Amino acid sequence: MEDPMYSLQDVIRCDLCETPVPPKHCDICHIHLCETCVGEHLSDQSKDHYIVPFKLRGIITKCTKHSTEECTQLCTKCNIPVCPLCVASSEHEQHKKEDILTLFETKRELMQKDLQAFEKSIYPKYQEAATNIPVQRAVVNKRSQKLTTALDKQGEALHTEIDTIIQGMKSDIDDMDAQHIAAIDQQEVAINHTIPEITQVILDLKRLLDTSDVCLVSEYTSRTEEFRNLPAQFLVTLPTFTPQEINREQIHQQIGSLSKLAITFLHEEPCILTDIQTEYNKGLLSVSCLSDSELWTCGYAYNILRLYNLQGELLSSVQTKSGNMPWDIAVTRSGDLVYTDYCDISINLVTGTHIQTLITLRGWIPWGLCSTSSGDLLVIMTSDDGKQTKVVRYSGTTEKQSIQWDDQGKPLYSSSQYNYIKYLSENRNLDICVADWGANAVVVVSAAGKLRFRYTSPPSILLESFGPLGITTDSHGNILTSDFYNHCIHIIDQDGHFLHFIHNCGLHLPWGLSVDSRDNLFVAERNKGKVKKLQYYK
Numbered sequence: 001m002e003d004p005m006y007s008l009q010d011v012i013r014c015d016l017c018e019t020p021v022p023p024k025h026c027d028i029c030h031i032h033l034c035e036t037c038v039g040e041h042l043s044d045q046s047k048d049h050y051i052v053p054f055k056l057r058g059i060i061t062k063c064t065k066h067s068t069e070e071c072t073q074l075c076t077k078c079n080i081p082v083c084p085l086c087v088a089s090s091e092h093e094q095h096k097k098e099d100i101l102t103l104f105e106t107k108r109e110l111m112q113k114d115l116q117a118f119e120k121s122i123y124p125k126y127q128e129a130a131t132n133i134p135v136q137r138a139v140v141n142k143r144s145q146k147l148t149t150a151l152d153k154q155g156e157a158l159h160t161e162i163d164t165i166i167q168g169m170k171s172d173i174d175d176m177d178a179q180h181i182a183a184i185d186q187q188e189v190a191i192n193h194t195i196p197e198i199t200q201v202i203l204d205l206k207r208l209l210d211t212s213d214v215c216l217v218s219e220y221t222s223r224t225e226e227f228r229n230l231p232a233q234f235l236v237t238l239p240t241f242t243p244q245e246i247n248r249e250q251i252h253q254q255i256g257s258l259s260k261l262a263i264t265f266l267h268e269e270p271c272i273l274t275d276i277q278t279e280y281n282k283g284l285l286s287v288s289c290l291s292d293s294e295l296w297t298c299g300y301a302y303n304i305l306r307l308y309n310l311q312g313e314l315l316s317s318v319q320t321k322s323g324n325m326p327w328d329i330a331v332t333r334s335g336d337l338v339y340t341d342y343c344d345i346s347i348n349l350v351t352g353t354h355i356q357t358l359i360t361l362r363g364w365i366p367w368g369l370c371s372t373s374s375g376d377l378l379v380i381m382t383s384d385d386g387k388q389t390k391v392v393r394y395s396g397t398t399e400k401q402s403i404q405w406d407d408q409g410k411p412l413y414s415s416s417q418y419n420y421i422k423y424l425s426e427n428r429n430l431d432i433c434v435a436d437w438g439a440n441a442v443v444v445v446s447a448a449g450k451l452r453f454r455y456t457s458p459p460s461i462l463l464e465s466f467g468p469l470g471i472t473t474d475s476h477g478n479i480l481t482s483d484f485y486n487h488c489i490h491i492i493d494q495d496g497h498f499l500h501f502i503h504n505c506g507l508h509l510p511w512g513l514s515v516d517s518r519d520n521l522f523v524a525e526r527n528k529g530k531v532k533k534l535q536y537y538k
Helices: 035-042 084-088 100-156 160-209 214-218 224-228 248-255
Strands: 024-026 031-033 051-053 073-075 080-082 097-099 233-237 262-277 284-289 294-299 304-309 314-319 329-331 337-341 346-351 354-360 364-371 377-383 389-395 398-403 422-426 432-436 441-445 451-455 468-473 479-483 488-492 498-502 510-515 520-525 530-537
Touching: 024 035, 031 035, 035 051, 073 100, 080 214, 097 100, 100 160, 100 214, 100 224, 160 224, 160 233, 160 262, 233 498, 262 498, 284 329, 284 520, 284 530, 294 329, 329 364, 337 364, 346 364, 377 422, 422 468, 432 468, 432 479, 441 468, 441 479, 468 520, 479 510, 488 510, 498 530
Parallel strands: 284 510, 364 422, 468 510
Antiparallel strands: 024 031, 024 051, 073 080, 073 097, 233 262, 262 530, 284 294, 294 304, 304 314, 329 337, 337 346, 346 354, 364 377, 377 389, 389 398, 422 432, 432 441, 441 451, 468 479, 479 488, 488 498, 510 520, 520 530
């Protein structure tokens, strides 16, 4: 309904000068005022005045105890408007009082902010989660069918006497599916239960924003924090089927084994377990766990490799062989340290305080590296002219494999003189995962070098472009990559599906990543020179 103040037939005017559409109102004298006339009106000191925005006219009321007095304050303890006589009385003497207009406008600002949070952030988050439920169910069915097909294929090669065993294992799959679906159903119930509450809160907020009832407004309490985080997300370690060659004498063992379904929940707000200040001030690049309590670090413009414990105590420091800064580090299966020297174009092994140059490259510059489960080294490198990028596998000092092109002969990785930053990690399924800064993507290939997928960020609002830098994997086969400019960590599964963000624990410019044996995540914050140890699983 149109405000009569703006009606063409009946324009409200200043009661002193006839200026149309006055923005102010004296709630005691009940007259409309333009900005110019406010001062003139207040100069009349023969009576009280209370100037309010025109749209909030009528905000003050007559005192219920002192009928001749106006209430311009609110007793916050009693939540009632009070007049000057009430304020002076012993009844409210020790109570906190606030100006009604100030309180009203403060609460309205809070409600506007909360409404925006619900409409722009919280409600869409729940909608997105609810939409993703059918997708999760479809993935369960697809993966379950894949497992069932593998069992059928193995079962066809066996004699009829093992049919009962096969059926039993299928039953196990059904049971695990039921557990998985039950977990999804539980999540759906929680989400669908909350969405109507949020809808009601939004409606209530909109009604409150339209009211002038100061008591109702004063009673308002923000509920944004109650709904800001989604119900606990869960992570599924999916069962796998491992077939064996048929052996009639040990038929049961030869069928293979079906791993158990494990559902692990992710922390909505990861716990910061340790915050280690290193000596790399504004240039910390890489971190690599030597053990659950010790970690190697290296940094930009520093030629020293440093080993810290979880208390931040420096246990050891080693200067690089060439005196140049190292680019990346990795701990080998035997507990030694390897690092790349991009200035010296070499890969070096640190044993104790002794440094041995393992490989010196020609025409290629090494960047990221990792030690594999088999003891090999994987190194990602660019050509001297910056036009080519490849991953090379070394066994000792011998090159075993080179990964550079996809099946169509196109480059797997970006190449540029300026976007050379790349790191890599081996997953538990032996996939090779590369954080390709130049391509704004995580590129994952199989152990044979076949492209499996490219992850270029989830369908979610990011303030900046996806900028993957550090990369690591955990015991569940999930891939974690640091998003430098968005100050967060992306967690994706081994098939490239987005799972979760680690973004609400104060991370700033995260770079290198490493995971210990308990799936605790170590994050190197470049400009702070800090390593944060995070627990992201419950």
